[in-house]
Amino acid sequence: MANLKVGIILGSVRQGRNAEAVTNWMYDFAVKRNDGVDYEIVDLADYQLPLLGAQVPEVIQAESEAAIKAWSEKMTSFDGYVFVAPEYNHSVGGALKNALDYLKPEVANKAAGLVGYGSLGGTRAHENLRLIFGELQVADVQTAVTFSLMTDFENMSEFKPADYHAANANTMLDQVKAWSGVLKTVRENSSVTA
Numbered sequence: 001m002a003n004l005k006v007g008i009i010l011g012s013v014r015q016g017r018n019a020e021a022v023t024n025w026m027y028d029f030a031v032k033r034n035d036g037v038d039y040e041i042v043d044l045a046d047y048q049l050p051l052l053g054a055q056v057p058e059v060i061q062a063e064s065e066a067a068i069k070a071w072s073e074k075m076t077s078f079d080g081y082v083f084v085a086p087e088y089n090h091s092v093g094g095a096l097k098n099a100l101d102y103l104k105p106e107v108a109n110k111a112a113g114l115v116g117y118g119s120l121g122g123t124r125a126h127e128n129l130r131l132i133f134g135e136l137q138v139a140d141v142q143t144a145v146t147f148s149l150m151t152d153f154e155n156m157s158e159f160k161p162a163d164y165h166a167a168n169a170n171t172m173l174d175q176v177k178a179w180s181g182v183l184k185t186v187r188e189n190s191s192v193t194a
């Protein structure tokens, strides 16, 4: 049987973003588990997605359409996801929200785990994401990995995660793997759609 595929979504496009270090940490951690899952980083910044529905200048129209198609196809290719999501104004950042607004059947009946960072570990962004996932028919797992900007980063920019996060990261990935496997059979064997 083919390995499950889980995308680790780098959910910030901000220049100088902390998301890069956190996503790389999460990816290395996941791969080291050697758990029979194929992990892949998906960087939102690689997809120059226009704001959903906005008119784009003609010179970049073809490019924008290609980016939307590539984003949709990439997200379709996974059985589950880990979203690395910073907290902006007590919510999910605009770039990630916009990217999610492009999706529905691509992510429906798939599992998702959450990784965040912020003054309270990004937890308020996670709660917002859980509402969005409810509408997208994404099954978000209970355990999240929540890094503090104050104690897991030096000067709020150099990522130095405390050891104890490993336990949550393992549990979250176990849960994503379990639900990704089960939901694959749901997608293959039922007519449940988004």
Ligand SMILES: Cc1cc2nc3c(=O)[nH]c(=O)nc-3n(C[C@H](O)[C@H](O)[C@H](O)COP(=O)(O)O)c2cc1C
Pocket (backbone or CB within 6 Å): 012, 013, 014, 016, 017, 018, 019, 020, 086, 087, 088, 089, 090, 091, 117, 118, 119, 120, 121, 122, 149
């Ligand atoms: C516009 C803006 C709003 C923010 N609001 C919050 C917030 O409400 N709560 C919080 O914990 N951190 C907040 N932060 C801090 C971010 O979580 C922090 O800068 C983080 O590194 C952003 O992720 P990124 O570097 O990957 O883009 C905010 C940052 C920005 C730029």
